[in-house]
Amino acid sequence: MNTGINVDVIIVGGGLTGGTLALLLARSGLRCLLLERPGSKPGQADDPRALAITRASENILRAAGAWEYLPEDIPGRIEKMQVWDARGKGHIEFDSAELCEASLGYIIPQASLELAIQQACSNQDAIQIRQATINDLGCSTESISLCFAEQSRASASLVVGADGIRSLIRELAGIPYLRHDYDQQAVACRVKTSYAHDNTARQVFLDDGPLAFLPLAHSNECAIVWSTSPAHARLLTTMNDKAFHTQLAEAFDYRLGKIIESSERSAFPLSHAQATRYCQPRLALTGDAAHCVHPLAGQGANLGLLDSASLAEVLIGARQKVQDLGSVTVLRRYERWRKGENLFMIKLLQGFKYTFESNLDSAKFARNAGLDITNTITPLKHFMMRRASGLSGDLPLIARNPD
Numbered sequence: 001m002n003t004g005i006n007v008d009v010i011i012v013g014g015g016l017t018g019g020t021l022a023l024l025l026a027r028s029g030l031r032c033l034l035l036e037r038p039g040s041k042p043g044q045a046d047d048p049r050a051l052a053i054t055r056a057s058e059n060i061l062r063a064a065g066a067w068e069y070l071p072e073d074i075p076g077r078i079e080k081m082q083v084w085d086a087r088g089k090g091h092i093e094f095d096s097a098e099l100c101e102a103s104l105g106y107i108i109p110q111a112s113l114e115l116a117i118q119q120a121c122s123n124q125d126a127i128q129i130r131q132a133t134i135n136d137l138g139c140s141t142e143s144i145s146l147c148f149a150e151q152s153r154a155s156a157s158l159v160v161g162a163d164g165i166r167s168l169i170r171e172l173a174g175i176p177y178l179r180h181d182y183d184q185q186a187v188a189c190r191v192k193t194s195y196a197h198d199n200t201a202r203q204v205f206l207d208d209g210p211l212a213f214l215p216l217a218h219s220n221e222c223a224i225v226w227s228t229s230p231a232h233a234r235l236l237t238t239m240n241d242k243a244f245h246t247q248l249a250e251a252f253d254y255r256l257g258k259i260i261e262s263s264e265r266s267a268f269p270l271s272h273a274q275a276t277r278y279c280q281p282r283l284a285l286t287g288d289a290a291h292c293v294h295p296l297a298g299q300g301a302n303l304g305l306l307d308s309a310s311l312a313e314v315l316i317g318a319r320q321k322v323q324d325l326g327s328v329t330v331l332r333r334y335e336r337w338r339k340g341e342n343l344f345m346i347k348l349l350q351g352f353k354y355t356f357e358s359n360l361d362s363a364k365f366a367r368n369a370g371l372d373i374t375n376t377i378t379p380l381k382h383f384m385m386r387r388a389s390g391l392s393g394d395l396p397l398i399a400r401n402p403d
């Protein structure tokens with residue numbers, strides 16, 4: 001790396017949230033340095049996760065200029081959703097046609113999305129992409145700088161930590177991360193089923209956690225996310241394909257018939273967390289570095305993209321008013337905006353998780369009755385659909401309309 005790089009904003013972490021933030025800022029003329037760890041390859045094809053991406057996130061990715069790098073045959077469409085409880089009769093169904101929308105969102109392999117963002121970043125002159133090992137962070141009244149193991153440094157008005165759950169920037173800044181580990185892991189892979197998915201995302205709540213089948217672009221291919229106990233996750237990732245296919249189809253009550261094929265399986269430990277602060281002088285956190293949630297509602301990356309769009313809106317507004325991008329007055333606008341929205345989602349998902357996993361008779365009754373009653377109350381259903389597809393809430397402008 002060259003010595004002494006100076007830019008407007010240094011973004012540490014070239015994943016979904018960091019890459020998108022760099023694109024949004026660069027399109028408004030801010031000079032960015034996007035930093036990755038040496039040897040890291042966002043967009044690695046062996047990541048089995050596929051993300052449920054909301055309409056709001058689609059708008060953000062379009063505005064950032066990343067959506068156009070996704071091959072046309074990659075996004076699977078979510079036109080309907082079905083959720084039910086395996087230990088009762090309660091169920092709920094959502095249909096995008098009820099909102100007069102073509103879809104509620106998309107299912108996109110995480111690796112494909114990261115690659116699209118990376119390609120868009122590589123074609124932006126205002127973004128410098130580098131790999132370096134961060135040794136230290138130093139802040140003065142005028143600027144903030146990073147020192148690298150490669151005997152070089154970079155400085156800017158602002159450093160953004162978009163470096164994921166184990167954020168080094170958060171640690172160097174001394175910002176506590178209040179984390180609660182669920183005693184659960186999510187097993188993810190892709191499967192081919194004997195019945196077509198009909199562009200429907202399905203999720204069943206089992207004894208040990210939810211199991212989701214998410215529709216990919218091909219009519220008979222789904223991404224699965226099976227949240228379960230660590231012991232069961234270990235079993236699921238080590239058993240042979242035949243045993244796995246049988247266990248998976250049975251757990252899903254053969255709703256999509258038999259499992260014909262599956263990809264490599266990986267298990268991800270699950271937790272929820274929130275950083276006590278999202279900013280301090282000349283530093284801000286976004287995405288998983290600031291918060292993380294259970295994947296049962298497919299919201300983690302969507303919240304991160306909303307962070308990026310909100311922070312970009314605040315910074316671009318500050319630049320127009322000739323304000324210092326690293327000042328706490330500016331950064332607090334972002335923190336006030338996003339911290340409450342993210343906390344709301346963390347608490348909501350925590351509530352869902354406990355209600356659906358409890359084996360108490362009262363909880364079983366409440367969740368089954370709740371699903372059935374909600375299914376019949378149209379305004380409540382529409383509110384939930386709008387929230388899940390990211391069409392409501394305190395949204396940044398580009399999340400409503402990418403133009």
Ligand SMILES: Cc1cc2nc3c(=O)[nH]c(=O)nc-3n(C[C@H](O)[C@H](O)[C@H](O)COP(=O)(O)OP(=O)(O)OC[C@H]3O[C@@H](n4cnc5c(N)ncnc54)[C@H](O)[C@@H]3O)c2cc1C
Nearest residue numbers: 013015016017037051052163164287288298299300301302
């Ligand atoms: C099983 C599973 C299923 C999920 N499903 C969904 C879903 O359906 N929908 C959804 O919205 N979300 C989902 N999520 C959550 C989603 O994957 C994350 O929220 C999202 O990846 C967070 O993006 P990020 O850019 O903030 O962090 P990350 O994806 O973790 O990216 C961080 C980046 O920072 C880099 N980095 C780390 N340390 C350094 C360093 N020191 N220096 C430089 N770079 C560094 C990393 O290499 C990486 O590229 C799921 C998660 C799991 C585990």
